[in-house]
Each structure stands twice: as C-alpha cells, then as structure tokens.
Amino acid sequence: MIDTVFFDLDGTLSNSFEGISGGILYALEKLGISAPPRESLKSFVGPPLLDEFKRRFTMDDDTAREAVRLYREYYPQTGIYLQRPIDGAEELLKTLREWEITLCVATSKPQEYAEKIIKMFGFEKYFKDIIGATFDGSISAKRDVIALALRKIGTKSENTLMVGDRFYDVEGAHACNVRCAGVLCGFGSRVELEKCGADFIAEKLSDIADIIAKRN
Secondary structure, three states: OOOEEEEOOEOOOEEOHHHHHHHHHHHHHHHOOOOOOHHHHHHHOOOOHHHHHHHHHOOOHHHHHHHHHHHHHHOOOOHHHOOEEOOOHHHHHHHHHHOOOEEEEEEEEEHHHHHHHHHHHOOHHHOOEEEEEOOOOOOOOHHHHHHHHHHHHOOOHHHEEEEEOOHHHHHHHHHOOOEEEEEOOOOOOHHHHHHOOOOEEEOOOOHHHHHHHHHO
16 A cells, blocks of 8 residues: 655656756856766766765865855756756646645755745645755765655655655665655666666656556
8 A cells, every 4th residue: 555655856746957957067167177968967866966076077075065065056046947847747746645645755955945846836735745955965865865754754664655767766765665666757767777676667757646556
C-alpha cells in the first residue's frame, strides 16, 4: 500500500535546466574558468552543487564554495524564473490528492528556492510539506532529505514512494528503505535508472498514477 509520495523537483516536477545551467555558467565566468558545452551541465541537476563543482572542475573546497556563492548571486534573481512545470505534473498531483495520498517535495535544492518554485507553479495546495536542503550544507544529500521528510510527515518507509529522475533519488530512497520510481521526463536515462536499481520506471510522469494504482 502506497499512501505517501515524495517528489523530487528538478527534472521531475520542473524543467529547470536553463536556469540552473545559467547559474553554473555565471559562476564559471566570474571565476575565470573556461565553460564546457551547456548541454554537458545536465550533471548539475540532482546532486548538491558543492559536490558537483568539485567533481566536474577539480576545485578545492574554497573554490567550490565560492562557485556556489556566485551561483546563488544569479539563481534567485534570474535563474529561478527560467523554468516551467513538467508536462502532466499538475494533473498527476491533482489525481493523487483525489486518492487521498499524502504528497511531499523532497529535493536537494535549497528549501527556500523549492518553496518559491512550488508557489510559482501554483502547486502548494497539493503538498503537505516541502523539504529541501539547507544553505549551510547540514542537509544536502538526498538520503538526508528523504530521512527528514519521513520524520516530518510521519509516514512509514514501506508505504512511501519516492519519484525522481536521477540515480541520486534512487540511492537516497533505498538508503531510507523507500521504493523509488524513476521518471524519464527529466535529466536521467533508462540505463542510469536501471543500473542503480529503480523499483519502477515511468516513461511519462502521468505513468506514476498507474504504478500506484496497481499496488493499491
């Protein structure tokens, strides 16, 4: 029985690549670092920014922190507005609420940004809570976000489904004994989701309703 669904944000409910990649390019320019092709920056959608700056550009801790600071100069002023809901997102949320399923956002994006985006889309009425990362980095990994969401919502892990588009979502969910449905509407691939052991794979976001209906 699935009575609670946690949703990732970027690539799952929101097509946010233009704004996120714009922030990365802004930070790299300010640091004097040659930027790779924009399309290659899709790896930044999902993981904590600090970790991905260090991984992609072999930055030391101080440089990576400065890159994140610069990104946050750009993102709340410009990047946050360069996104739109994933096709079918509102219809799915409405259906699940009609089924009396509890919904929560569980994202590695800072909570302040996540709350603003959900309100921009007019989706706040569907969610019991929005759980995101903290600016100080005390909560950033997906497993920590999901663990916090489980505690705040008060749901059992076996009755909860995580919905996301990257392997971070699957690994974070499984670390908390939560099943995960990977969606192909975002920035991951079927190969990625199968390799990390996604419990279900949905071609379209709307397919999540069918997955839940079959198990309930």
